[in-house]
Amino acid sequence: MKKLISFISIILIFLLSGCSQSTKNVEDKPKDNIIQKEEKYISPYTGEQISKDTLNNIPFMVIVENSKDARPQSGLVDADIVYETMAEGGIPRFIALFHKNSPEKIGPVRSARPYFLDLSKLYKLPFGHCGYSEEAKNQIETENLPSLNEFIYEKYYWRDKSRKYEHSLYTSTANMRKLISEKNLIINPASIYNFDKSYWENSNLNSSNSVTIKVNKYYNTSYALKDSLYVKQMDGSASINRDDNRPIQAKNIVIQLTDITLQNDNLHVDIRLLGEGDCLVISNGKVVKGRWKQSSLDSNIELIDSLGNPIPLNTGNTWWHILDKKVPIEIK
Numbered sequence: 001m002k003k004l005i006s007f008i009s010i011i012l013i014f015l016l017s018g019c020s021q022s023t024k025n026v027e028d029k030p031k032d033n034i035i036q037k038e039e040k041y042i043s044p045y046t047g048e049q050i051s052k053d054t055l056n057n058i059p060f061m062v063i064v065e066n067s068k069d070a071r072p073q074s075g076l077v078d079a080d081i082v083y084e085t086m087a088e089g090g091i092p093r094f095i096a097l098f099h100k101n102s103p104e105k106i107g108p109v110r111s112a113r114p115y116f117l118d119l120s121k122l123y124k125l126p127f128g129h130c131g132y133s134e135e136a137k138n139q140i141e142t143e144n145l146p147s148l149n150e151f152i153y154e155k156y157y158w159r160d161k162s163r164k165y166e167h168s169l170y171t172s173t174a175n176m177r178k179l180i181s182e183k184n185l186i187i188n189p190a191s192i193y194n195f196d197k198s199y200w201e202n203s204n205l206n207s208s209n210s211v212t213i214k215v216n217k218y219y220n221t222s223y224a225l226k227d228s229l230y231v232k233q234m235d236g237s238a239s240i241n242r243d244d245n246r247p248i249q250a251k252n253i254v255i256q257l258t259d260i261t262l263q264n265d266n267l268h269v270d271i272r273l274l275g276e277g278d279c280l281v282i283s284n285g286k287v288v289k290g291r292w293k294q295s296s297l298d299s300n301i302e303l304i305d306s307l308g309n310p311i312p313l314n315t316g317n318t319w320w321h322i323l324d325k326k327v328p329i330e331i332k
Contacts, residue, residue: 045080045099046251047195047315058177059099059189060148061120062128065110066092070167071234075106077241077248083119085322086260088267090218095119095127098173099189105243107170109150109157112136115271115322117145118297122192126185128176130157130169133268146185153179192300196312200284208287211253212330213321223253223319225285232319251316253282254303256292260324271322278325279303283314287331 041055042048064073066084076082076094078101087093095116098106111131117139120127126146140147150157156175159168180186211230212222221239223230229249232239239248256279259272279292281303290311294301303311323329 043080043100044189044191045097046317047191047193047197047313048100050100054100055189057099057102057189058180058186059097059123059125060128060176060180061095061097061123061125062106062171062176063110063112063116063130064094064096064106065108065167066094066234067167068235069164070108070110071237072240072242073107074170074242075103076239077246078103079317081318081320083116083320083322084221085115085271086215086269086324087113088269090216092215092219097123097125098176102173104172104174105170106172106176107160108163108167109169109171112140112147112149113268114139115273118273120145121297122301123190124187126176126180126183126187128157128171135268146183148176148179193303194310194312195315197315199312200286200314202286205286205288207285208282208331209285210330210332211255211282213255213323214328214330215323216327221321223250223282228284229316230282230319249317250319251283252313252318253280254313254318254320255280255282255329256301256320256322257325257327258322260322273297273322280329280331281311281313282331283316 041050041052043050043055064076076096078098079096080099081097083095084092093110109128109130111133112129113133114135117136126148128148130150132140139145148156150169156179157169157171159165160170161168209225210223212220214220220235222233229251230253232248232250240246241248256277258277261270263270274294274296276291276293279290281288281290288305288311290303290305292301292303305311
């Protein structure tokens, strides 16, 4: 009997030891089956979360016309950032930055001016255009800027025969990115602004549900807040995308006030982009008054509030107005 008990004890010890060892092996196994935390990719131009493929899109800029005959434009609705500032004849012109989205039609494309070249240098990006002023031509050649001029690269642009010839030139995201790749002008997207969505949720900020800018007797533009976006109008008419009637909307509106003066020919204008001046930053039904500062064309522009703190942008697209400091602006 004693031998039987001893034998059973040995068997039990062996079984318990095996179970213990089995448990230990399970615990010691590498946790290969645990799902790794997904890496986040952030747009450098909007602050939004995007896919890795979108981050790898080739960024570029295009100069777009804004005369009445050029409206409605194509592609501006898909731009990450649009700068709107003065050109000849009292009508502004745009230079738009494209990265996140890939519109099939952008335009009407127009000629370059020195201040548009200076804005492109902020991002160091290649820019599409059709011709230039004499000053812009000299600057492109002297500084070897990444110009995608239609005069040289005609096959990457086309004419829309349904429009008057001077307002009919278009390009596309695919064409611009193909040209940039062929000419080895690819620049990795890089942010020059801070983004902070929570900043614009502060109820202590002043309200801004509408913005009206009376640029001059020839042109005015306005924005009205709807569903956390500012819907744009030009000369009292809704600003839409020509090809599908989507409304142009902005998450951020920046108004940079400076000195804009006529040159001696009483036609071309000079726009001061260096130094500092007053600014307004508008988003999410709020407005912050501050100052803009830029020490050189190779440095980032700073937006600073009355206490000297940086003003971040909200996450989303931006329409950036560069205006003469005498232009009437109404905010409600």
